[in-house]
Amino acid sequence: MTFVRPVFRHPDLPKNKLGYTRKYYEGALSTLCAGCGHDSVSGAIIQACFEMAIEPHKVAKLSGIGCSSKTPAYFLSNSHGFNSVHGRMPSVATGANLANRDLMYIGVSGDGDSASIGIGQFVHAIRRNLNVTYIIMNNGCYGLTKGQDSATADVGSINKSGSANMYQAIDMAGLALELGASFVARSFSGDKEQMIPLIKAAMSHPGFSLIDIVSPCVTFNNNKGSTKSYDYTREHIEATAAVDFVPFMPEITTQYAEGDSISVPLHDGSLVHLNKLAHDWDPLDRHSAMNRLYEAKSSGEILTGLIFIDVDAPELHGILKTVEKPLNRLNKDELCPGEQVLQTINAGFR
Amino acid sequence: MEPEQYEIMHHLNALNDFVVRFANVNGTGSASANTMFAKAIFRMGIPVSPKNIFPSNIQGLPTWYEVRISEKGYLGRREGIDIMVSVNPQSMPKDIASVKPNGYFIYDSTKELHKEFIRDDIHYLGVPMMQMCMDKFADPRQRQLLKNMVYVGALAALIDIEIPVLQEIITLQFKNKEKLIEANFQALEMGAAYVREHYQCPLGLRLERRDKVGDWIMIDGNTACGLGAIYAGATVAAWYPITPSTSLVQAFEKYAKKLRVDPATGHNKFAVIQAEDELAAIGVVIGAAWNGARSFTATSGPGVSLMSEFLGLAYFAEIPTVLVDVQRGGPSTGMPTRTQQSDILSAAYASHGDTKQVLIFPSTPAECFDHMAEAFDLAERLQTPVLVMTDLDLGMNDNMSPPLKWDDSRVYDRGKVLDEAQLEQVEKFGRYLDVDNDGICYRTIPGTHPTKGSFFTRGTSRDEYAAYTEDGAAYVRNVDRLLHKWETAKAYVPAPEFYQDEKQSAIGIIFFGTTTYAALEAVDMLKEQGVVLDAMRVKAFPFNDQVREFVDVHDRVFIIEQNRDAQFRSLIINELDLRPSKIASVLNYDGFPITAETICNQIMESLIGKLSPAFVVHEAAPPSQSDVEE
Numbered sequence: 001m002t003f004v005r006p007v008f009r010h011p012d013l014p015k016n017k018l019g020y021t022r023k024y025y026e027g028a029l030s031t032l033c034a035g036c037g038h039d040s041v042s043g044a045i046i047q048a049c050f051e052m053a054i055e056p057h058k059v060a061k062l063s064g065i066g067c068s069s070k071t072p073a074y075f076l077s078n079s080h081g082f083n084s085v086h087g088r089m090p091s092v093a094t095g096a097n098l099a100n101r102d103l104m105y106i107g108v109s110g111d112g113d114s115a116s117i118g119i120g121q122f123v124h125a126i127r128r129n130l131n132v133t134y135i136i137m138n139n140g141c142y143g144l145t146k147g148q149d150s151a152t153a154d155v156g157s158i159n160k161s162g163s164a165n166m167y168q169a170i171d172m173a174g175l176a177l178e179l180g181a182s183f184v185a186r187s188f189s190g191d192k193e194q195m196i197p198l199i200k201a202a203m204s205h206p207g208f209s210l211i212d213i214v215s216p217c218v219t220f221n222n223n224k225g226s227t228k229s230y231d232y233t234r235e236h237i238e239a240t241a242a243v244d245f246v247p248f249m250p251e252i253t254t255q256y257a258e259g260d261s262i263s264v265p266l267h268d269g270s271l272v273h274l275n276k277l278a279h280d281w282d283p284l285d286r287h288s289a290m291n292r293l294y295e296a297k298s299s300g301e302i303l304t305g306l307i308f309i310d311v312d313a314p315e316l317h318g319i320l321k322t323v324e325k326p327l328n329r330l331n332k333d334e335l336c337p338g339e340q341v342l343q344t345i346n347a348g349f350r
Numbered sequence: 351m352e353p354e355q356y357e358i359m360h361h362l363n364a365l366n367d368f369v370v371r372f373a374n375v376n377g378t379g380s381a382s383a384n385t386m387f388a389k390a391i392f393r394m395g396i397p398v399s400p401k402n403i404f405p406s407n408i409q410g411l412p413t414w415y416e417v418r419i420s421e422k423g424y425l426g427r428r429e430g431i432d433i434m435v436s437v438n439p440q441s442m443p444k445d446i447a448s449v450k451p452n453g454y455f456i457y458d459s460t461k462e463l464h465k466e467f468i469r470d471d472i473h474y475l476g477v478p479m480m481q482m483c484m485d486k487f488a489d490p491r492q493r494q495l496l497k498n499m500v501y502v503g504a505l506a507a508l509i510d511i512e513i514p515v516l517q518e519i520i521t522l523q524f525k526n527k528e529k530l531i532e533a534n535f536q537a538l539e540m541g542a543a544y545v546r547e548h549y550q551c552p553l554g555l556r557l558e559r560r561d562k563v564g565d566w567i568m569i570d571g572n573t574a575c576g577l578g579a580i581y582a583g584a585t586v587a588a589w590y591p592i593t594p595s596t597s598l599v600q601a602f603e604k605y606a607k608k609l610r611v612d613p614a615t616g617h618n619k620f621a622v623i624q625a626e627d628e629l630a631a632i633g634v635v636i637g638a639a640w641n642g643a644r645s646f647t648a649t650s651g652p653g654v655s656l657m658s659e660f661l662g663l664a665y666f667a668e669i670p671t672v673l674v675d676v677q678r679g680g681p682s683t684g685m686p687t688r689t690q691q692s693d694i695l696s697a698a699y700a701s702h703g704d705t706k707q708v709l710i711f712p713s714t715p716a717e718c719f720d721h722m723a724e725a726f727d728l729a730e731r732l733q734t735p736v737l738v739m740t741d742l743d744l745g746m747n748d749n750m751s752p753p754l755k756w757d758d759s760r761v762y763d764r765g766k767v768l769d770e771a772q773l774e775q776v777e778k779f780g781r782y783l784d785v786d787n788d789g790i791c792y793r794t795i796p797g798t799h800p801t802k803g804s805f806f807t808r809g810t811s812r813d814e815y816a817a818y819t820e821d822g823a824a825y826v827r828n829v830d831r832l833l834h835k836w837e838t839a840k841a842y843v844p845a846p847e848f849y850q851d852e853k854q855s856a857i858g859i860i861f862f863g864t865t866t867y868a869a870l871e872a873v874d875m876l877k878e879q880g881v882v883l884d885a886m887r888v889k890a891f892p893f894n895d896q897v898r899e900f901v902d903v904h905d906r907v908f909i910i911e912q913n914r915d916a917q918f919r920s921l922i923i924n925e926l927d928l929r930p931s932k933i934a935s936v937l938n939y940d941g942f943p944i945t946a947e948t949i950c951n952q953i954m955e956s957l958i959g960k961l962s963p964a965f966v967v968h969e970a971a972p973p974s975q976s977d978v979e980e
Binding site: 028055056057058060062072073077078079080081082083084085088090091092093094095096097098099100102103120121123124128317320321322323324327328329330332334335336337338339341342343345346349350 | 626636
């Protein structure tokens with residue numbers, strides 16, 4: 001377990017505009033290994049939700065099975081959570097989202113959950129542009145079953161037992177780009193400064209928002225030779241841009257310097273501000289994003305930050321043209337055509 | 351009957367009681383003409399039961415349409431073909447062989463029949479269908495389509511179908527397409543005129559208008575299920591195409607587009623997801639149900655196999671889930687276009703670990719509609735999956751049925767769901783606390799209350815407050831409560847139906863679903879032979895006390911079902927802890943709907959050790975694909 005958390009909180013903890021402290025966004029005590037990258041991601045989710053002053057009960061958090069999928073228990077305890085079936089979180093999230101479009105959906109998955117057993121569901125959730133913040137806590141191995149290589153482990157990456165992975169890695173960000181995802185980002189669990197604004201932007205983006213987060217497994221995949229270790233990731237990280245997220249306010253006062261920076265307005269009025277670090281890259285252009293990603297990959301770098309965003313792609317409810325009122329709130333009068341209509345239907349079958 | 355009585359040119363005589371089978375080529379438009387034939391008889395007030403016997407193919411392979419006409423209202427399949435309408439040379443030898451002695455073989459005489467096809471104990475009625483169409487119509491596709499109408503016209507004259515009734519159906523079918531209506535009228539008349547000129551009309555087998563169908567309708571079970579879901583307020587449907595369930599969600603979507611669109615905005619009060627596979631389909635359903643929407647899926651055996659993991663989650667995490675299993679011939683891909691009731695065990699115990707699933711067995715389209723609505727109430731009341739078990743025979747064939755009925759005062763039973771005000775009153779919410787001591791706990795829907803009622807749904811073991819635990823005692827408390835809920839369910843599921851006021855025989859028969867038609871006919875047939883049976887139709891699993899009592903008070907019980915392994919028998923023996931030797935089976939699993947003759951034969955064989963001569967029928971092998979593919 002990570003740590004024993006004190007129950008006591010300083011009475012003067014800062015409050016957000018809803019009057020909640022950060023504590024209100026926490027969850028149960030983590031049972032993951034001390035130093036697990038996943039706990040840092042949970043922390044970033046908590047911080048992002050706190051700073052955005054999100055009503056926790058308006059969030060539904062969903063996951064599959066695995067170490068990563070346990071984490072929804074460790075943040076937002078006032079939100080409903082659903083720890084579903086291995087690899088099947090996308091379908092459960094799809095159903096949940098269809099039932100109530102007014103909630104915010106956070107899907108948490110791992111590399112085994114999304115790149116192997118659940119890759120079909122991952123692929124199709126993207127095709128549908130499901131409105132979900134989809135976080136992959138990517139450590140290149142199966143932690144709960146003691147360290148087998150996963151499908152995102154790089155070729156040649158050495159695991160704890162000393163053997164080199166023989167198979168090609170699936171790049172989840174690259175795959176998502178190829179599939180037409182409307183928001184693709186990558187981050188590193190050791191980079192809170194980057195994770196928090198990315199999570200905020202993902203939650204504000206109306207559509208499928210992938211954040212593939214390299215989140216090292218301290219117990220089974222943090223050894224020398226592993227390409228998903230803390231050390232390796234720190235040494236090879238490259239960022240597309242310094243990301244800042246500006247939530248919607250009646251008057252945006254934040255000023256950015258002219259030059260190699262770009263502000264992307266989201267539909268809810270918020271802004272994603274990117275101070276570009278990567279050259280020849282346009283986050284609004286899928287081709288450019290793919291090129292940048294593959295360039296980084298071929299030079300052995302791990303590209304992080306917001307890689308691509310399409311703010312205009314219709315999300316699933318737009319595609320299906322569902323009513324504004326959540327489907328789970330429609331009552332019998334709104335749903336049942338009644339006996340008289342049925343009599344007409346009967347007449348058509350005589 | 352002695353064989354020497356089959357003198358050549360004996361004629362069959364029957365009024366409103368015979369079987370016509372059409373042998374067609376898949377994809378030639380015959381279905382539409384054949385349906386008109388059946389519908390015309392229905393509109394003449396005579397009970398009729400058509401069945402499609404089709405291949406897993408889009409175009410080119412043989413397909414059959416079998417219509418039983420029964421003034422007495424027997425809607426099950428009957429052995430023996432009285433009239434065969436043959437328009438498929440590919441299957442002709444087999445089709446000729448399957449006609450009853452003294453029966454009729456109507457064929458396209460554009461080409462002469464090969465000598466070796468001639469049987470001397472049946473009547474051959476040639477009609478040059480193709481030739482007439484070639485002479486009359488110019489367009490090749492139209493020729494092919496109208497050929498079908500020519501044989502309908504010929505049949506009309508031969509067995510006395512009222513031509514105006516057929517014309518009325520044609521007019522309705524091709525609404526506002528005057529040219530098509532005219533061409534179809536012409537084809538109809540051509541066929542009728544030809545047989546009037548060349549043969550004695552009508553035959554000894556003929557129809558006469560009756561008033562035996564009342565306000566009944568002809569509808570397939572899949573459509574009725576889809577409508578049931580509309581009326582029950584289902585808003586989310588997720589599915590993966592699979593025969594024979596495909597038309598169910600399609601029907602739901604079709605009616606939703608008519609009845610569930612907000613007129614002001616044009617937006618939909620429903621969502622249909624054609625998922626990437628059955629695993630995703632059931633996942634969507636469970637996600638939506640967890641979030642408070644009524645949702646369902648429809649599938650068949652292979653889909654149930656794929657959905658089983660999720661069904662275990664829904665059972666254990668207690669999420670209302672509605673699934674329709676339109677059963678087909680298994681195992682594996684089996685006979686995908688033939689009917690069976692062979693998913694009983696895989697559905698009843700779907701998923702690993704200790705699971706039991708609620709099953710409902712409708713027998714008619716009206717019950718498909720009612721049970722579908724019932725399934726949503728039950729699933730939410732019991733917070734568990736409910737599987738509506740139909741089959742290809744019920745799902746895909748037009749079945750005569752009482753009209754669908756909806757009581758406008760009916761209220762959706764959403765079960766134990768706490769709203770914001772109720773949560774306000776709760777001191778500490780426990781998702782798995784058995785407050786009412788019926789095994790059913792209170793649930794909350796995400797987004798209801800800012801600080802109360804949130805919980806973590808999981809497939810792992812947990813305590814009463816939904817917190818993860820590996821404590822054995824807490825696990826046992828939970829799974830025992832689920833069993834308690836199972837007991838509670840017995841009072842909620844549809845009760846069995848009995849067909850006698852009080853016990854009249856030491857022998858009982860039990861049946862369910864589509865076996866009902868043939869079973870009830872068999873009861874009548876056996877009664878004529880002096881064998882009286884008590885009958886019970888089971889409508890749901892878990893079995894309630896009435897089911898047990900019926901078994902207890904009879905010395906011998908036959909269970910009629912359409913699978914090889916007597917799955918329902920195993921289920922009832924297992925669940926009610928019955929003595930196996932008391933329970934006998936009547937089984938049918940060749941993919942064709944069971945017949946009353948099969949039931950009578952198997953019961954008599956079991957009772958007196960040999961076949962009863964009364965039920966020996968002409969051994970007509972059913973058509974088989976392999977015969978024609980060779």
